[in-house]
Amino acid sequence: MKNTYKYIFQNEFISNVLKLSTSTIFSGITVAITLPIITTIFSASDLGKYQLLISIITLFGVVASLKYEMAIVLPKDEIVAEKVFKLCFLVLLIFCLFLGIILFFAENSLLKIINAESIAEISWLIPFGVFFFGLFEIIKYGLLRKKMFSEFSLARLYQVLSSQSLMIIFGWIKPTILSLFSAFVTGLVFASALYIKKSIIIIKTKLTISIIKIAVRFKKFPLFNSPMVFANTLSNELPVFFLAKYYSTEILGYYMLANRLLIIPMTLIGTAINKVYFQKASETFNENKIKVLPLYIKTTERLIVLGLLPFIGIIVLSPSIIEIIFGKEWTDSGLIMQIMAIGIFFKFTTSPVGTTFTVINKQEIAFYLTLFSLFLRFGVMFYFHESLTSLLWAITLSTTIYYVIYHFFIYRLLSKISKDNT
Template sequence: MTASQPETETLVESSFGKGDFARNVLKLAGGAVLAQGITFLVAPVVSRLYTPATIGTQNVFVSLVSILSVIICLRYEYAIMLPDTDREAANIAAGSILIASLISIATAVILFWGGPGLTSLLKTPELLPYLWLVPVGLWIQGIFRVMNYWNSRSKHFGRLSVAQVVASLTTSSAQIGMGVSGQATTGSLIGSWIAGTTAYTGVLTIQALKGSWRILRDGFRLPYILTGLKRYQKFALIDSWGGFVNALSWQLPTLMLSSFFSQTIVGYYALSNRVITMPLTLIGNAIGQVFFQRAAELRQDPAKLSTSVRMVFRVLVALGLLPALVLTIAGKELFMIVFGSNWIEAGIYAQILGLWMFFLFTSSPLGILMPALERQEIALIMQVVILLTRIAALTIGGATHNVYIVLGIWSGTGVLVYGGWTLWNMKIAQVPLASVWAILLRYTLRALPFASILLVLKIAFHPSPWLIFCAAIGAVGGYYLFLMRQEVDLYRYLLALKDFRKVS
């Protein structure tokens, strides 16, 4: 049964603020789609220029930076969204930059003395000459996070889209340029990543300073900075631990696979992980960032917040379920066609992790609800649970010296944990459990026919990888077309985006 037009309009407006939420998501998602599209288009070239071992070592470097970057500002960047006045927000931004600078310096000192031991532990001695770039990358990430949320506060989401595209073009150009010139090394990949991050940060900083130079400049007044940091100290005292634990648990497979196996295995995992988390990067992060701004506005209106959370969950399930099923069924063939026969192993990893990706995709954007409601202690407890289950899964699996078992246990525990986290967020937002199950059942029934056709084709007829590839693309495209024709709410959700270009 479909909703009437007035009911649908009310739902869309209460969920998205008369289309503002949806338009802002499309701005972010549009930039993410283009940026990730560029990355995806060059990935088959990069995978043929660089070896899995080289990509694996670079991924260890990025993992180290990623773990530390989430606490580079002690999570005060999230607090930029919350003050009533821009002056107060500028004080938080200034304090975040100062904290990022101090932590970067401390990291440089620690790595100067402890770098050899770290690379020995991770079995990556070839990474030692590049460890000095870790604090550099951290500081750039700190500035990026501040400018990212400053632009989000002012609802300049279009700037974030432009920055994403510039970063993707910079990184991809550097990777290919170095690769075709015969410099397909770990250093080239690390340098390309630094260049892309710098470009991203530079665009956001320039745009922010153009419109807010005086406000940001006046924010660098120590008494006001200290007042602001004290007001939002829960971000540093509680949420920073949650962020660190989350980042550590997220990067744990890379580091433990490096320790248990080889850089080649890490390279396979890196590519599969990049592909399966692409929907999260494309859509989930965009929804999460705009949802944070929206949830902060609706903190005092539980009914509207509940409606918004329910609609966001519905969109995430509708968009994410079938791609996860297709990847689980045909990941091996998809990777062979797109990335080359050397990466078939990565496709098998993607098949193992496919369903985990779906639960991650639906839970991560909703997890931003806790900081928006200043309930960081709940998020911290959950992140500790996630970390402990991941350590247990990877340790038990690693003891078998079988990477398939490692990834299988990792995926299974991830499904349980992220499924539980989603239900908990729904409870906090006062979304009835019956609504959650109804949404899951609704889109499972819609996705299964398309997934079943692909599964029967693969098992019964043993077609060529190219035919499976075409069938997979057709299944996903047909599913989305079906949703647009049958789901009135989703169709009107897209209609609410029609004038997004008019929003600055």
């Protein structure tokens, strides 16, 4: 046992994985603890508006630097890394400026598409939310570049802790959507302020490299990574936009609570398994490609066993549990959880092994599957949107189909690799 602990703490990769996973797990616990308090302060309608606002910010925030931030960790030369860091800030500023101009001139038309007039009074804050979201992403990659994994881990944890705490404090003062948004942004600003100095890459040299040349050198990130991430995020946020368009913000608030509670098991269990599987699969693929398939099957089986009982419990007991913890007014969230649990279960059994495509260098297939998911979800939800129950089942059905197909492609590819290397 002592040797095991010694190996874990001396192994740099495993130690870093534990640091990153621990913050994610504690963030999930923080959300679970604070949600019952937040739901007593804010109405379902307020939380629905907040979810809609955050979904819009997230959709644009993940690509606000055109994914150039991912390139921060790549260059061997610190001078190049410094230029990439500056490029990210420049792109982020330009992106948010253009977004602000577009919203200024076409705000009503854009919000009307998803029936988001309810957030029109604070929609001018969206570019600011996107900016701080994008800034936090740049800072995190800067920390990764410097191998400051503890700081990276703490930055994420502080962001969640401060945002969730401030929602309660601001809510007690004045329970409005502006209070929720202010808490969200303040959390990002607080975490960013703590670590921006450590993340900045500064090199004193007389050598100059054009930022334009750097942008061209890493052009694959805006050309390929940005569309893939945007499509994936849009696919994930589609239910929010459909519920906002065809139903009330109150229903969206019930969905928000249901969704946040359902992803807690994924956060607590799936994150750690994801990191360990990725490391083990990468190592196995380099040493003996044939053994990746058994590893994938074994990991998937474990995920099914781990998730089966909790999700069955959710399907059977969620309305009663929600009523006890959150009150009768939130019972609808429990009913939504019953329907959505099936799809989330398949997501739980797939997400940790989803990195297999990266391991075997077949990321393009993951991108095509993401596009398939986007069109499938849109088509199914559009066809069944007339009834709330039908729409929720459409979300679950499309999610289930997507992840079953995802598993199918992983299995087929790994089987082919095993056959070719036998």
